[in-house]
Amino acid sequence: MTDRDRDDPLNPDFLRKLEYLRVVARKVHTGRFSALQRSRKLGRGIDFADHRPYTPGDDFKDIDWNLYGRLDRFMVRLAEEETELNLYLLVDCSKSMSAGKALYVRQVATALAYVALAHLDRVHIYPFGDGLLRPFSPTRHKAQAVQVFRWLEAADPVGATNIESACSAFAGVVRGKGIAIVLSDFLAPGGWQRGLDLLRHGRFEVGILQVSDPDEADAPAKGEVLLADRETGSVRRLRITDRMASDYRKAFLAHGQALQDYARAHNLFYAHGRTDHPFEEMVLHTMRGERLLA
Amino acid sequence: MDLIAWLDGWSLTGWTARQVAIAGGVSAALMVLWFLFRPRPPRIEVASHVLWDKVAPKRRNPLMKELLMLLLQLLMVVAVALALGDPRWSPPVDEPEDAEEAPAAPAQRLHVIDRSLSMTARAVEGTRLEAVAAAIIDDVDGLPPHVEVGLVGGGPDAEILAPLGLDRARVRLALRTLAAAGVGDDLPRALRLAATMPGRAPGATVEVWSDRAEAADIVAAWSEETGIEALVRAPFPGGGSLAVTAFDLGAAKGIPAEEEALVRIANPTPWPATATLALETEDARLGEAPITLAPGEEIERRYRFLPLDPTGVEAVVRDVVFDGGPTDAAGEPLGDVFAADDRAYAWIEPVEPVTVTLVSDGNRFLERVLAVLPGIQLTRVTPKDYRAGKKGGALAADVVFFDQFVPLPKRDGPLPLRSVLLSPPASRSPIPVKGAAEEPVVTDWDLDHPIFAGLVLRDLEVRQSLVFTPEDGDARLLGTTTGALVVGRAREEQRLVVYGFDLGASDLPLRLAFPQTIVNTVLWMRDSRPEAPPLGDRHRLEDPWWLDRTVQVTDLRQAAYARIEGDTVALGRSTWTVEIGEGPMPWRFPRPGLFTVGENAVGVNLFTLDESRTAQIPVASVARIPAPDRKEAPPEDARIPWLLLAMGVFAVGLAEFGLYTR
Numbered sequence: 001m002t003d004r005d006r007d008d009p010l011n012p013d014f015l016r017k018l019e020y021l022r023v024v025a026r027k028v029h030t031g032r033f034s035a036l037q038r039s040r041k042l043g044r045g046i047d048f049a050d051h052r053p054y055t056p057g058d059d060f061k062d063i064d065w066n067l068y069g070r071l072d073r074f075m076v077r078l079a080e081e082e083t084e085l086n087l088y089l090l091v092d093c094s095k096s097m098s099a100g101k102a103l104y105v106r107q108v109a110t111a112l113a114y115v116a117l118a119h120l121d122r123v124h125i126y127p128f129g130d131g132l133l134r135p136f137s138p139t140r141h142k143a144q145a146v147q148v149f150r151w152l153e154a155a156d157p158v159g160a161t162n163i164e165s166a167c168s169a170f171a172g173v174v175r176g177k178g179i180a181i182v183l184s185d186f187l188a189p190g191g192w193q194r195g196l197d198l199l200r201h202g203r204f205e206v207g208i209l210q211v212s213d214p215d216e217a218d219a220p221a222k223g224e225v226l227l228a229d230r231e232t233g234s235v236r237r238l239r240i241t242d243r244m245a246s247d248y249r250k251a252f253l254a255h256g257q258a259l260q261d262y263a264r265a266h267n268l269f270y271a272h273g274r275t276d277h278p279f280e281e282m283v284l285h286t287m288r289g290e291r292l293l294a
Numbered sequence: 295m296d297l298i299a300w301l302d303g304w305s306l307t308g309w310t311a312r313q314v315a316i317a318g319g320v321s322a323a324l325m326v327l328w329f330l331f332r333p334r335p336p337r338i339e340v341a342s343h344v345l346w347d348k349v350a351p352k353r354r355n356p357l358m359k360e361l362l363m364l365l366l367q368l369l370m371v372v373a374v375a376l377a378l379g380d381p382r383w384s385p386p387v388d389e390p391e392d393a394e395e396a397p398a399a400p401a402q403r404l405h406v407i408d409r410s411l412s413m414t415a416r417a418v419e420g421t422r423l424e425a426v427a428a429a430i431i432d433d434v435d436g437l438p439p440h441v442e443v444g445l446v447g448g449g450p451d452a453e454i455l456a457p458l459g460l461d462r463a464r465v466r467l468a469l470r471t472l473a474a475a476g477v478g479d480d481l482p483r484a485l486r487l488a489a490t491m492p493g494r495a496p497g498a499t500v501e502v503w504s505d506r507a508e509a510a511d512i513v514a515a516w517s518e519e520t521g522i523e524a525l526v527r528a529p530f531p532g533g534g535s536l537a538v539t540a541f542d543l544g545a546a547k548g549i550p551a552e553e554e555a556l557v558r559i560a561n562p563t564p565w566p567a568t569a570t571l572a573l574e575t576e577d578a579r580l581g582e583a584p585i586t587l588a589p590g591e592e593i594e595r596r597y598r599f600l601p602l603d604p605t606g607v608e609a610v611v612r613d614v615v616f617d618g619g620p621t622d623a624a625g626e627p628l629g630d631v632f633a634a635d636d637r638a639y640a641w642i643e644p645v646e647p648v649t650v651t652l653v654s655d656g657n658r659f660l661e662r663v664l665a666v667l668p669g670i671q672l673t674r675v676t677p678k679d680y681r682a683g684k685k686g687g688a689l690a691a692d693v694v695f696f697d698q699f700v701p702l703p704k705r706d707g708p709l710p711l712r713s714v715l716l717s718p719p720a721s722r723s724p725i726p727v728k729g730a731a732e733e734p735v736v737t738d739w740d741l742d743h744p745i746f747a748g749l750v751l752r753d754l755e756v757r758q759s760l761v762f763t764p765e766d767g768d769a770r771l772l773g774t775t776t777g778a779l780v781v782g783r784a785r786e787e788q789r790l791v792v793y794g795f796d797l798g799a800s801d802l803p804l805r806l807a808f809p810q811t812i813v814n815t816v817l818w819m820r821d822s823r824p825e826a827p828p829l830g831d832r833h834r835l836e837d838p839w840w841l842d843r844t845v846q847v848t849d850l851r852q853a854a855y856a857r858i859e860g861d862t863v864a865l866g867r868s869t870w871t872v873e874i875g876e877g878p879m880p881w882r883f884p885r886p887g888l889f890t891v892g893e894n895a896v897g898v899n900l901f902t903l904d905e906s907r908t909a910q911i912p913v914a915s916v917a918r919i920p921a922p923d924r925k926e927a928p929p930e931d932a933r934i935p936w937l938l939l940a941m942g943v944f945a946v947g948l949a950e951f952g953l954y955t956r
Contacts, residue, residue, distance in 0.1 A: 161342070185341060187341055187342035187345070189344055226336065227339075229340065230341055231341070234343065235337070236350075238350055248345060248346065248349045252345055
């Protein structure tokens with residue numbers, strides 16, 4: 001396998017491995033169309049759920065004749081209905097997402113979309129910057145994963161990261177329930193917690209995928225430097241001392257730790273992806289370990 | 295006291311206001327330029343400032359901080375420039391009501407100090423320069439604090455030692471480090487420098503401290519020309535000094551080869567003197583002799599001694615007593631007060647030995663005489679070897695004796711320049727042969743020729759001899775009735791003596807005159823060598839402008855000048871220099887002594903009486919200038935000490951550092 005194949009989320013070997021995975025929801029969501037996910041709906045299905053008295057209009061096929069023999073009453077057998085799962089991928093397309101981070105997010109999003117589409121789940125891509133951008137919802141077929149990748153590839157970085165604004169808009173627009181995974185570096189000047197709270201309160205099952213470049217973990221240089229913010233273009237003049245560099249390193253770790261603590265407190269999926277690590281590791285190991293995929 | 299009066303009380307005692315302004319302005323301009331064109335830090339893109347805002351909270355305006363730092367730096371420059379100006383505040387002097395009628399007290403006093411070498415002569419206590427320094431310090435201490443004092447150093451180079459100002463400490467420091475500047479005193483130039491000193495007011499008085507006899511006349515003429523009142527002072531007595539005015543070493547003529555030293559000593563004083571003259575090397579004393587000199591007399595002495603290895607030799611005059619000369623307070627004679635001219639240096643070169651080559655199959659008379667003569671280096675060569683080319687250094691020898699053998703020019707090469715032919719074959723004789731004589735009677739010999747001068751050869755018996763016919767210019771040294779038996783020839787560098795008879799065929803070797811004849815012959819031959827410069831000539835170093843600039847000058851006697859100070863050994867250093875050479879770049883040596891310049895050893899000497907005339911002391915040319923009334927010194931708290939300025943600079947620097955690192 002070449003490096004190019006390894007970076008391509010659509011290479012056949014990788015897709016073959018994804019075939020065996022599915023997106024696992026920690027809660028039971030009810031979709032509109034039947035599919036392969038459990039739902040709260042009782043109706044036709046394989047897994048038995050309950051009985052209820054027969055009422056006119058019920059299908060005779062649903063009458064439990066064995067129970068009629070014992071009770072002499074017509075009882076209709078109910079089963080858990082299997083429906084589709086809505087997977088919402090909120091992809092950070094702000095300018096803070098470097099080329100490395102954007103590629104990583106694109107690869108992971110494509111892989112997740114493929115897994116979901118392969119199991120007839122519905123995938124919704126919601127890019128955001130300083131607000132929610134035009135979404136993309138591919139049809140339910142795993143071949144549409146290519147479109148997801150290309151669509152994300154064509155998305156231009158725009159604005160600063162505003163997670164609160166994006167999540168607020170998302171929660172207002174999207175009525176259906178499902179899993180909402182936010183893929184971002186979470187370096188939002190306005191913070192990220194309120195935005196994630198909005199998603200949680202909207203009864204979405206929230207997932208957090210934090211992405212960072214390896215060189216973001218440390219101060220870029222020592223001494224007198226002009227630090228240019230990629231999102232806003234503003235420049236700060238700083239004299240980076242050893243102590244300041246150490247403080248920055250601690251602040252970066254605290255940033256990730258805060259996300260992780262938030263996820264743990266609310267039983268959310270959390271993963272931290274570094275762009276110098278292969279994205280397959282995130283998909284095949286980390287997400288499976290965190291039980292987002294199974 | 296109003297503000298104007300308070301401001302008027304300030305004056306700069308260090309650098310002048312112009313110097314402070316220039317230094318401060320240039321430094322400030324450089325700082326502003328640096329601020330404008332300072333290197334900018336590198337620009338680095340980061341994803342977001344979010345984390346950096348947590349680590350380093352935002353400041354209002356970074357440019358304000360930089361401007362504040364620039365302001366602080368300019369403040370530091372101003373403080374340093376002010377510190378160099380050494381501002382002092384003196385309380386204003388209350389003008390007397392009748393100030394217009396009273397003569398104005400001099401507000402400035404300039405001291406011009408002769409720093410020529412003679413000022414290192416011994417005074418009553420210490421040197422004359424030390425006496426001058428002590429007198430000026432007394433004078434300065436007695437002045438009111440508002441009187442400005444300045445120092446000008448004379449000597450070969452005039453310079454300002456302390457600018458006009460109120461800083462007494464600076465004047466004292468300059469006086470404590472006062473030292474002779476070299477040989478010669480350009481007093482008019484020093485006076486010109488004093489007249490044009492920055493800040494000099496028209497009422498300034500000038501005091502000239504000099505031991506130069508003509509100082510009074512020079513200063514008087516200068517005062518008349520410029521209208522500046524001046525006083526010549528010399529707070530020390532005169533004293534005598536003998537001087538070595540020439541010292542040279544060279545090879546003496548004679549056998550054995552000896553060194554010859556020539557020493558000239560002068561007595562420029564009005565008193566007769568007796569002394570001891572000694573010749574010394576670094577390790578040994580070669581000899582000493584008493585000398586007596588009349589007033590103004592210069593004597594010359596020559597001494598001979600056996601050759602030494604190359605080394606430095608010093609001619610030293612010591613134990614000098616001037617008959618009727620000055621005495622100290624206890625009545626003891628002062629002796630020689632100026633030590634710098636009592637010692638002269640020369641480098642001794644090896645004396646080449648007398649080299650003689652004897653080309654013979656065996657001549658016991660000649661061999662024995664040459665063997666017993668001292669200092670002769672004899673080389674024996676047989677005619678056979680000579681023909682074979684083994685000439686034993688004959689061509690470079692002082693004398694070559696050819697015994698019954700004459701080299702053929704075509705076969706054996708040319709005849710050496712200094713040759714003695716004994717009984718040469720008639721066919722090869724360079725002197726025309728008239729014939730042969732049996733038992734010739736010696737009728738005459740040349741008593742005026744160096745070879746036979748003073749010898750008696752009347753009854754010389756010769757069994758058989760060739761008889762020569764001398765050519766024009768040849769000397770008939772020994773003759774018979776029919777011709778010459780011995781002929782001498784001196785043409786340009788060639789010396790030739792031809793004996794017509796064999797020494798064994800005469801009784802010459804048996805006579806007392808024989809060794810003397812040989813010695814005379816050798817000396818006559820050696821005299822034909824190129825003349826060395828006569829002793830006593832002053833040898834000057836070539837002007838060094840064409841020399842390699844990396845030529846190294848080493849003081850060969852530096853260790854001799856070491857003096858022990860407690861547990862340490864310090865090298866004595868003279869501050870004056872000696873110029874040698876007359877070109878655009880004369881050599882300058884730190885003092886007389888023995889030096890190597892490149893690979894050549896050089897004896898550097900004064901050899902001038904200009905600095906040795908230390909006996910006559912000038913008298914004051916004008917009356918003593920009355921010192922102004924003594925006034926109390928300003929209280930210490932009225933001054934700004936340097937410490938405060940330094941602390942201010944430090945505080946400003948600290949503030950800037952704090953700003954920079956925040």
